[in-house]
Each structure stands twice: as C-alpha cells, then as structure tokens.
Amino acid sequence: MxxxxxxxxxxxxxxxxxxxxxxxxxxxxxxxxxxxxxxxxxxxxxxxxxxxxxxxxxxxxxxxxxxxxxxxxxxxxxxxxxxxxxxxxxxxxxxxxxxxxxxxxxxxxxxxxxxxxxxxxxxxxxxxxxxxxxxxxxxxxxxxxxxxxxxxxxxxxxxxxxxxxxxxxxxxxxxxxxxxxxxxxxxxxxxxxxxxxxxxxxxxxNPSLLSSFENTITHLKQTQSLAQDAANNLYQKVVSEEENHTVIDIPNLLKYRNYKAYLFEWLQPFGFADWSSVYDLIKAQSGKQVLSNTHILLKNRDSLLLFPKQNTTSDEMFWIQKGQTEVKIPLKLSFCNVSDISLQSTNVIFVDEDLLQFPLTLRRWQEGDIFQPFGMTGKKKLSKYFKDEKFSLPEKANIWLLCSDDKIVWIVGKRQDERFKITANTTKILKINYTN
Amino acid sequence: MxxxxxxxxxxxxxxxxxxxxxxxxxxxxxxxxxxxxxxxxxxxxxxxxxxxxxxxxxxxxxxxxxxxxxxxxxxxxxxxxxxxxxxxxxxxxxxxxxxxxxxxxxxxxxxxxxxxxxxxxxxxxxxxxxxxxxxxxxxxxxxxxxxxxxxxxxxxxxxxxxxxxxxxxxxxxxxxxxxxxxxxxxxxxxxxxxxxxxxxxxxxxNPSLLSSFENTITHLKQTQSLAQDAANNLYQKVVSEEENHTVIDIPNLLKYRNYKAYLFEWLQPFGFADWSSVYDLIKAQSGKQVLSNTHILLKNRDSLLLFPKQNTTSDEMFWIQKGQTEVKIPLKLSFCNVSDISLQSTNVIFVDEDLLQFPLTLRRWQEGDIFQPFGMTGKKKLSKYFKDEKFSLPEKANIWLLCSDDKIVWIVGKRQDERFKITANTTKILKINYTN
Incomplete structure (x- = not known):
C-alpha cells in the first residue's frame, strides 16, 4: 500500500x-x-x-x-x-x-x-x-x-x-x-x-463492488459537471438580474423540453421544495406565487420573478456579544483583538472596535439595505452592489450581513464597509475571520 | 389505489x-x-x-x-x-x-x-x-x-x-x-x-424509502437531461463530421476544465473502456491511438480522429435464409409476403423478393460502402449520406445494413435502397418490419 x-x-x-x-x-x-x-x-x-x-x-x-x-x-x-x-x-x-x-x-x-x-x-x-x-x-x-x-x-x-x-x-x-x-x-x-x-x-x-463504486462516482461527477455547464449556459440566455430581483423569461425557457430540470437547478438553492407548484407557476395567471422560507417566486406576465422576502424573520438573526471570540452558527466567525493589521482578505477584515455597537448581529439582507463599500465615499444599495458584481442567485441567497446597530459592517466574505475601518485614531483593532 | x-x-x-x-x-x-x-x-x-x-x-x-x-x-x-x-x-x-x-x-x-x-x-x-x-x-x-x-x-x-x-x-x-x-x-x-x-x-x-427513491430518480433524470444538453451543445462547437471520420478539435476542447467528462459522454457509445488511455491521448504525440472493438481513436496534431474500424469482423455478420420470417439478433426484423404495399415508414419497407439474393446478411457499415438512396438515380457513399444527414457519432455506431449479395437493401430504420424497390414488374412483395 x-x-x-x-x-x-x-x-x-x-x-x-x-x-x-x-x-x-x-x-x-x-x-x-x-x-x-x-x-x-x-x-x-x-x-x-x-x-x-x-x-x-x-x-x-x-x-x-x-x-x-x-x-x-x-x-x-x-x-x-x-x-x-x-x-x-x-x-x-x-x-x-x-x-x-x-x-x-x-x-x-x-x-x-x-x-x-x-x-x-x-x-x-x-x-x-x-x-x-x-x-x-x-x-x-x-x-x-x-x-x-x-x-x-x-x-x-x-x-x-x-x-x-x-x-x-x-x-x-x-x-x-x-x-x-x-x-x-x-x-x-x-x-x-x-x-x-x-x-x-x-x-x-459483486466482489469488485468498491472499484465499481469508484467508477460509478467518477461518472456521476462527470455528469454533474456537464449538468452544471448546461445550467450556467442557459442561465445566461434566459435569466437576467435586476436590481432587487431576478427575472426568468418564460417563452425563452419553454423552448427547452426539459425546462423543469433547469428551474430545479436554478431555484433549489433558495429552499423551494414544492416543485410541482413551482412548475405549475409557468402556466399560472399573473400574480400567482410560490414561497420558500427566504424567497418569493412570482408569476408576472411572461416572466417568473424571484424576490428575497422583505422581512428578515427573527430566527434568522444571531447576536454577538462584546468580547465573544467566536460564532459557529449560522457561519463561522472568529474575533480577536490584534495590535496591528496583517494580511487582509475577503475572509479577514480589521475594524475599529470602538466604532461598533454591541451586540453585533448577523442577519440576511433585505430590500432597501445600503452600505458604504470599503474605499468609497458614497453609499450604495446592496441590491445594486449584487447586480454590479454579477452575483448569481445562489450567491445572493447565501449572503450574511454582520451589522452594528443595523449598519452593515461586513457583507461577510465579500466586502467590508468603509465606516468601520481602521483609521489613525483607532486604538482597539478587532480582527474578524470568516471560515467557509 | x-x-x-x-x-x-x-x-x-x-x-x-x-x-x-x-x-x-x-x-x-x-x-x-x-x-x-x-x-x-x-x-x-x-x-x-x-x-x-x-x-x-x-x-x-x-x-x-x-x-x-x-x-x-x-x-x-x-x-x-x-x-x-x-x-x-x-x-x-x-x-x-x-x-x-x-x-x-x-x-x-x-x-x-x-x-x-x-x-x-x-x-x-x-x-x-x-x-x-x-x-x-x-x-x-x-x-x-x-x-x-x-x-x-x-x-x-x-x-x-x-x-x-x-x-x-x-x-x-x-x-x-x-x-x-x-x-x-x-x-x-x-x-x-x-x-x-x-x-x-x-x-x-427510512420508512419512506420508496418516495425518497422516486424523488431521487426524478432529480437524476433531470440532471441527466441537463448533461445531455451540455454534451450536445459543446459537440456542435468542437466536433465536426468528415466523410469517413469524426474530428474533435483539441485546443477548443481544452478550454473546458471538465473536457474529460465531454469526451466520456461522446465516446462511450463506441465501446471505449480504457478511459485513462483515451484521456492521455489528448497530450500524446501524433499517431498514437486507442482502440475499441469497433472504432479507432487517433491523435493527429491538434485533433482526435474517430474512425470506424475498416474490417467488419465475422461475428458481426448475421444470415437470413429465404422464407425466414424473423430475426431477433442483432436486431429485430420480421419478414412477410404481402399482396399490397401499405403504410411505408422508416421502420417498414417493401421490397421485390425476386431481386434479392438469399441468404441476406446483416452487417455493420464500413468505409467505402455505397448505396442508391430510395428515390434517387445516382449512387452515394454511405459516409457521405451520414454526413449529409448529420448523423451523430452514436447513430453511426449503431447502424446495421441489410444486404443482398453485399448490395445494401436497407440502412435499417433509416433509408431504403432504390434498387430493390417494388416496381410494376414485381410479383412477390416482401414486407420487412424493424422493431427498435
């Protein structure tokens, strides 16, 4: 061996x-x-x-x-x-x-x-x-x-x-x-x-079960990679990202006999579970909708519109106390005071602790959220930021915000907010580390 | 129930x-x-x-x-x-x-x-x-x-x-x-x-195993249909059908990180089994080849060329005697004398029995095969016919020819030959029925 x-x-x-x-x-x-x-x-x-x-x-x-x-x-x-x-x-x-x-x-x-x-x-x-x-x-x-x-x-x-x-x-x-x-x-x-x-x-x-199994999963992984290619490929042709929602063009989608397979692949990350209702929406009248825990899929004329739900529900809110060194749920963050700024990355930020209002909160984003992107002087709608950065549906669905007094400190793993950054006046540097 | x-x-x-x-x-x-x-x-x-x-x-x-x-x-x-x-x-x-x-x-x-x-x-x-x-x-x-x-x-x-x-x-x-x-x-x-x-x-x-299983296969079928879309999609961009062979463009193929998955999907119907050798061919020197039972995959400069093997092996030849009413292997044909021509289709042909030389044979096609397409006066190379009709690789691999004295009577399920068709002189009509 x-x-x-x-x-x-x-x-x-x-x-x-x-x-x-x-x-x-x-x-x-x-x-x-x-x-x-x-x-x-x-x-x-x-x-x-x-x-x-x-x-x-x-x-x-x-x-x-x-x-x-x-x-x-x-x-x-x-x-x-x-x-x-x-x-x-x-x-x-x-x-x-x-x-x-x-x-x-x-x-x-x-x-x-x-x-x-x-x-x-x-x-x-x-x-x-x-x-x-x-x-x-x-x-x-x-x-x-x-x-x-x-x-x-x-x-x-x-x-x-x-x-x-x-x-x-x-x-x-x-x-x-x-x-x-x-x-x-x-x-x-x-x-x-x-x-x-x-x-x-x-x-x-089958005495060679294990090697048969190895072949099976190799082939399944290959099939999966092809399916992802197809889903991405059609997504570019049929789906457009608007500022606060996503638009699926129904007539274009229906050109594909297996349109349900595409809908499944695209919408699964948003927690939809009742697939026959989702598929029925294609032929439903305008105004009909199907809900997941976090999103609304709405029939509107020739389109399906996907919106995040407006109100963050309380069980999606997590609190972080002053001095707390780690968070495990809903995602892994660690906090420690450091004397100097070292390597900053999308997964590590440094903030001025005195500017924070504890407890911090972790929550989902909602329509109307704004922040001041690191390095910029003006504010920006979060939905605009997602659109400009060409976030995919699943990426948008998985976003968590670290907030202080409901001001965004960090679009976790994506972009820090300018307002809490380290300045010449900072006395206490807090390093926040995200592990995905 | x-x-x-x-x-x-x-x-x-x-x-x-x-x-x-x-x-x-x-x-x-x-x-x-x-x-x-x-x-x-x-x-x-x-x-x-x-x-x-x-x-x-x-x-x-x-x-x-x-x-x-x-x-x-x-x-x-x-x-x-x-x-x-x-x-x-x-x-x-x-x-x-x-x-x-x-x-x-x-x-x-x-x-x-x-x-x-x-x-x-x-x-x-x-x-x-x-x-x-x-x-x-x-x-x-x-x-x-x-x-x-x-x-x-x-x-x-x-x-x-x-x-x-x-x-x-x-x-x-x-x-x-x-x-x-x-x-x-x-x-x-x-x-x-x-x-x-x-x-x-x-x-x-899991007491609900069966309904879980139903969901599993529904999802797997959807994934499979997406994978097929991807394979067809890239095939059109990267593969070209020449008269007697198929060309896979390597530099274009290598733009895709999962190019092996595509090769697998395209070449599997031709009986290739040693996939690591197939994948290695991509980087091999010109002239290297990998064989399946029926096909040759050849590295040639920037391309992979797929040829059918030149010689039909004898165990791929099947004989049909005069008066025989059915064939079960390698595919299902039935023969019966009829007094009149009824509905002709790609799966049913009518021929003049007196023009046939028994025993008929069923064999694979080979380079150089020619026939006279039904309704046409001239002869045509089979490879040219396949190209004109845009036959895919798997379709070409699955073709069987029904022959009389090695003249093609029928590209089974695809196109009848002009030479054996019913005319005003026909006295014995033989109806041949293909069941796929």
Whole structure:
C-alpha cells in the first residue's frame, strides 16, 4: 500500500508535497495508518487530536495513546479537550453536531495560527460508499451521490482511493497499533447498519463492488459537471438580474423540453421544495406565487420573478456579544483583538472596535439595505452592489450581513464597509475571520 | 389505489385512453392487479400470456389460470407457447435472454397484426428500486441509476408510481387471485437477494424509502437531461463530421476544465473502456491511438480522429435464409409476403423478393460502402449520406445494413435502397418490419 499511496500523492495530490500538513488523528486504525503512511512518505506534518470527553477514562486513554505514538514517531502534536456536553446543552444542539463543529473550528484555528496549509483526514473508500448509501436511503439529488470529495477547501482526504481492507492489511504488516474508533458521526447507527448488514451482501453480489463504486462516482461527477455547464449556459440566455430581483423569461425557457430540470437547478438553492407548484407557476395567471422560507417566486406576465422576502424573520438573526471570540452558527466567525493589521482578505477584515455597537448581529439582507463599500465615499444599495458584481442567485441567497446597530459592517466574505475601518485614531483593532 | 391509478392515467398517461392496449400478463399478482385496474378503469385492452414451457405442468396451470380469468372478465386473450429450451440451445443463448426476446418479439407481432397501440407491463416502484440497486452494485453511470422508464417506445408501465405494498393491499381488498410469479428475469438471484436481504434494511432505516427513491430518480433524470444538453451543445462547437471520420478539435476542447467528462459522454457509445488511455491521448504525440472493438481513436496534431474500424469482423455478420420470417439478433426484423404495399415508414419497407439474393446478411457499415438512396438515380457513399444527414457519432455506431449479395437493401430504420424497390414488374412483395 505504501508505494500505491506515494504514487497517488505524486499523481493526484502533488500539491501536498513540501506543504505543512495537519493530520486529524482520532487514534483509530484509519488515522494511525495515515500517520504511518505520511511518516514513511516523509511528508511534513503534525497531528491534531480532539478529546471530546464523552467517554470518561476511555477518551483520556485515546488521548494518551495518540500522544505516545506521536512522541515515538517524533511528530509534533496538538491536543485539545472540549467540554462537548456542556457546549451542546448551552447551544441546544446535538452532541454530534457540536463535536463536528468544535473539531473543524479548532483545526482551522490551528491552520491559521501555525501556518498549516492543509488538514488531512483518513476517510477511505468504504466511508465514501457508506455516505453514498446513507444519502441514497434518505433521498438525494446527484450532489449526495458522488461520495465524499477528495478535497474541499483546505481539507484533503488522501486515503479515499483505498479500501478498509487495504488499510487493515497495511496495519497488520506494519504492526501498527490503534484504538477502536470513537466515531462521533451523527449517522453512526445508520452507518453501522449499512456497514455490517447491507454492504457485505452487496459485496457478495459483486466482489469488485468498491472499484465499481469508484467508477460509478467518477461518472456521476462527470455528469454533474456537464449538468452544471448546461445550467450556467442557459442561465445566461434566459435569466437576467435586476436590481432587487431576478427575472426568468418564460417563452425563452419553454423552448427547452426539459425546462423543469433547469428551474430545479436554478431555484433549489433558495429552499423551494414544492416543485410541482413551482412548475405549475409557468402556466399560472399573473400574480400567482410560490414561497420558500427566504424567497418569493412570482408569476408576472411572461416572466417568473424571484424576490428575497422583505422581512428578515427573527430566527434568522444571531447576536454577538462584546468580547465573544467566536460564532459557529449560522457561519463561522472568529474575533480577536490584534495590535496591528496583517494580511487582509475577503475572509479577514480589521475594524475599529470602538466604532461598533454591541451586540453585533448577523442577519440576511433585505430590500432597501445600503452600505458604504470599503474605499468609497458614497453609499450604495446592496441590491445594486449584487447586480454590479454579477452575483448569481445562489450567491445572493447565501449572503450574511454582520451589522452594528443595523449598519452593515461586513457583507461577510465579500466586502467590508468603509465606516468601520481602521483609521489613525483607532486604538482597539478587532480582527474578524470568516471560515467557509 | 383505483382512484390513484385513474388519476395517474389522467394526468401522466392520458394518451392511453381510447387506445388499444395489450397487457402482458404472467398471472402473477402484479399483472393480475393491473388487469383489474384497467378493467375497472374501462380501458380498452386485451391480455397476452406467454407460456415458456419451462416448468412443465406448472407452466400450463399458469396458462389456464390466465385464460379462465380473462374469460371471467370477458377480456380478449392471446396465448403463445414457446419451445424456449430448444430455441436457447439452437441459438446458444441463455434461457433468460431467449425468453425475454421471444416475449417482446411476440408482443410486437401482436401489436402490428392486431393494431394495438401500446404494450402495458406491470413493473412497479419496488422493481425500479431493485433495478437501481442491481445497476449500482454492478457499477454504472447515471443511465443505470434512473430506474425503470415509465415509457420506452410502445411499452408503458402504468404501475411504476405504485409500491408492492399498494398492489398487495389492492389485491386483498378486491379478492384478486393470482399465481406465484414465475419470473424469468436473468437477474433473479440478485433481485431476490436485494428484495429479501437488502431493501428491508434500507426501509427500516427510512420508512419512506420508496418516495425518497422516486424523488431521487426524478432529480437524476433531470440532471441527466441537463448533461445531455451540455454534451450536445459543446459537440456542435468542437466536433465536426468528415466523410469517413469524426474530428474533435483539441485546443477548443481544452478550454473546458471538465473536457474529460465531454469526451466520456461522446465516446462511450463506441465501446471505449480504457478511459485513462483515451484521456492521455489528448497530450500524446501524433499517431498514437486507442482502440475499441469497433472504432479507432487517433491523435493527429491538434485533433482526435474517430474512425470506424475498416474490417467488419465475422461475428458481426448475421444470415437470413429465404422464407425466414424473423430475426431477433442483432436486431429485430420480421419478414412477410404481402399482396399490397401499405403504410411505408422508416421502420417498414417493401421490397421485390425476386431481386434479392438469399441468404441476406446483416452487417455493420464500413468505409467505402455505397448505396442508391430510395428515390434517387445516382449512387452515394454511405459516409457521405451520414454526413449529409448529420448523423451523430452514436447513430453511426449503431447502424446495421441489410444486404443482398453485399448490395445494401436497407440502412435499417433509416433509408431504403432504390434498387430493390417494388416496381410494376414485381410479383412477390416482401414486407420487412424493424422493431427498435
């Protein structure tokens, strides 16, 4: 497996070489095998272990085990204990969701603070097959049927081309020790049921199930990329972005026999669910409309008009207190006071803390919102800004605003507001970091 | 279920109303329920029962059962006995393949001879789910993951929106009797394993599995239609059809990050299987080539050239004897002498039997083939004809020629040859019918 692994890195993931890697390590067989493969391949990495303190002494033994293994292999290690239960109770969230969020939050913090380039996880092909079946069982579009991605953003999964069998064989040959996996997957019951009761039968029916599965998801990903091309292509011909709404031209759309497929692809990001009502709108009389939680789709003569709902509902409003260092929901922001401005980016801004009115709020945008774009002297309607920047429908739907006293501080991840920027008079610099 | 069924016919299959329908009836619960639903819905139908004579007395009891039920309900019935075993041995084919071919061959003959409009089969949603899982297990692109189609060509499956539970409940309520299904499915073992061991677990994990599955395949079909749009769209920009080959322009293709997905979509119909070699050809030196069973893909400077192989191999040649009334492989043709020319179509031709040299042959086309298009005085290269008619790559790959002494009689399903047409001198008219 080692040479196959190295070959896979060389051909598929060459960008990992020479980079600083952080390896998420539970102490289970998958992550311990990945640690060993990375070690033997002379990759530059450290390990990170989360102790969620959910299983008392056992959790601590996991921690000690990972620590001792890292010491033995002379690999730098980061360990973090979380009061997962308390956090879940405070935030009225499930243990699983909280554990997942805490884990990635911490990884990204390590990444930022210690200049790591990528986070590696030990997901493998069997995990990917289970994910496919879970999504299939629940009902899914193609996006749920393409397995676990080998890379998204900073997270890379170099074992995805390997099976559980490969990993077990390598562990045995190399006398690798591990702790039984303490998975915090929210779908643990489902996953075990599939792993133990369903997949073995499928493997009996086709002993090369895993490689068939690899081919299947490769082809599905290709199909998906073609479908996206088609959706973008027709979008340019049939849809126009007005300042405060989006216009779909019905006669032009109806030239395509599969117009419903296009409507689905375009409107899905806005939370529409009752598709037969959406499709019926095409032939409905002017004034008819279909609602999602956030948007209105309105029939108007020869067009469908898509508007964001005018009023932000209260459950879409989130508060940030003074001194709070992080937000996890509805998106991940971290706040810290710094003495100087370093690299600014679309995901990192610096603001004058004294100009802020706490608590800050995170909310959706609404018609009539205005802001003063960073570097400009005048104000601008947000809807105008979206139009000028050619934001797509899904981009507009996913926007969050960080506000102070309902003045926009940041169109998160997009554009900072001029009014809160650092000036010669600033005494307290607040760095705000968005992790997407 | 009756009102749901009638509603489904009204909204999704209204074209069935007032048409002559032929209902494939094994005598099993699914087909007996369909018979009853069609009866109560006052559809105009007859039943057709195949006795494959594979299970001795049991087969004959099935036949008698269907016959008595049809009599009781006063529905016209067609029964056909097949010597399936002998036929399989003669043609060196599996019993399952032969049974399937005989069955559809006979249905299509009934359709033609008795002016039925559609064949109905009793496939339901659980069958479709099983088909999905069979294809998934074997490895498949999206085409295998969209379930059983509700309609292809003349075959319509009005129970596809209903589950096995729906059908069992209806049978119970309506005191419908049936014979245990004598499925001849070639995948019977696989299907039973999935039905009894896999699907019950998936249903336990999600009690609404079937409706989730319906949504999944609806979305996958939509995605597939978008992908086809994209493939056709780029084909027009990047691919050109020359007289004897097809040219893919590489620099233009490489403008698309997902060019591999396009190559896959275009070249898959030609039987290419080693995709990494196909993809590597893009950057290979001129003269490199990749072969499929029927085609050559050649790198030439800035292009990929696709040629049909020059020589038709002997196992692609099929013989038709004088007096033979049907061909089932490699495609379905029927031959009968008629006294007059009736409706001619792309799928039905009439020829002067005395002009034919038996045995006729069915073969693939090759470079250099010429014919005399019906209605024209001159000859034409087949490759020129394909180009003029803008045949796509898959269409060209699927062409069969019916030949007499190696003169083309018919580009099957496309264009008849002038030389064998009926004239004032014709004494024996042969009607040839192609069923696709």
């Amino acid at each position: 080692l040479s196959k692994f190295q070959n896979h890195i060389d051909t598929n993931l060459p960008f990992l070489k020479g980079k600083k890697l952080l390896l998420a390590t539970s102490g289970g067989i998958d992550s311990m095998v990945l640690v060993n493969l990375c070690c033997q391949s002379k990759l530059d990495f450290a390990v990170a272990h989360c102790n969620f303190q959910l299983r008392g002494e056992e959790s601590n033994e996991d921690e000690n085990f990972v620590k001792s293994q890292a010491e033995k292999l002379q690999i730098p290690i980061f360990i973090q204990r979380f009061d997962t239960k308390a956090f879940a109770e405070q935030n009225k969230l499930s243990i699983q969701v909280v554990a997942r969020n805490l884990r990635y939050e911490w990884f990204y913090t390590l990444l930022a603070n210690h200049n790591f380039d990528y986070i590696l996880t030990a997901h493998h092909l069997d995990d990917s097959l289970e994910t496919f079946l879970i999504n299939f069982t629940r009902g899914s579009g193609i996006e749920g049927l393409t397995g676990i991605p080998e890379q998204n953003d900073k997270i890379v999964r170099p074992l995805l081309a390997f099976s559980r069998n490969d990993i077990e064989a390598f562990a045995k040959e190399n006398l690798i020790t591990w702790r039984e996996d303490s998975s915090n997957a929210s779908d643990k019951y489902l996953r075990n049921k599939l792993r133990h009761d369903v997949i073995p039968i499928l493997k009996e029916l | 009756l009102s749901k069924f009638q509603n489904h016919i009204d909204t999704n299959l209204p074209f069935l109303k007032g048409k002559k329908l032929l209902l494939a009836t094994s005598g099993g619960i699914d087909s007996m329920v369909l018979v009853n639903l069609c009866c109560q819905s006052k559809l105009d139908f007859a039943v057709a029962h195949c006795n494959f004579q594979l299970r001795g007395e049991e087969s004959n009891e099935d036949e008698n059962f269907v016959k008595s039920q049809a009599e009781k309900l006063q529905i016209p019935i067609f029964i056909q006995r097949f010597d399936t075993k002998a036929f399989a041995e003669q043609n060196k084919l599996s019993i399952q393949v032969v049974a399937r071919n005989l069955r559809y061959e006979w249905f299509y003959t009934l359709l033609a001879n008795h002016n039925f409009d559609y064949i109905l089969t009793a496939h339901h949603l659980d069958d479709s789910l099983e088909t999905f899982l069979i294809n998934f297990t074997r490895g498949s692109g999206i085409e295998g993951l969209t379930g059983i189609p509700e309609q292809n060509d003349k075959i319509v499956r009005p129970l596809l929106a209903f589950s096995r539970n729906d059908i069992e409940a209806f049978a119970k309520e309506n005191l419908i009797t049936w014979r245990e299904d004598s499925s001849n499915a070639s995948d019977k073992y696989l299907r039973n394993k999935l039905r009894h061991d896999v699907i019950p677990i998936l249903k336990e994990l």
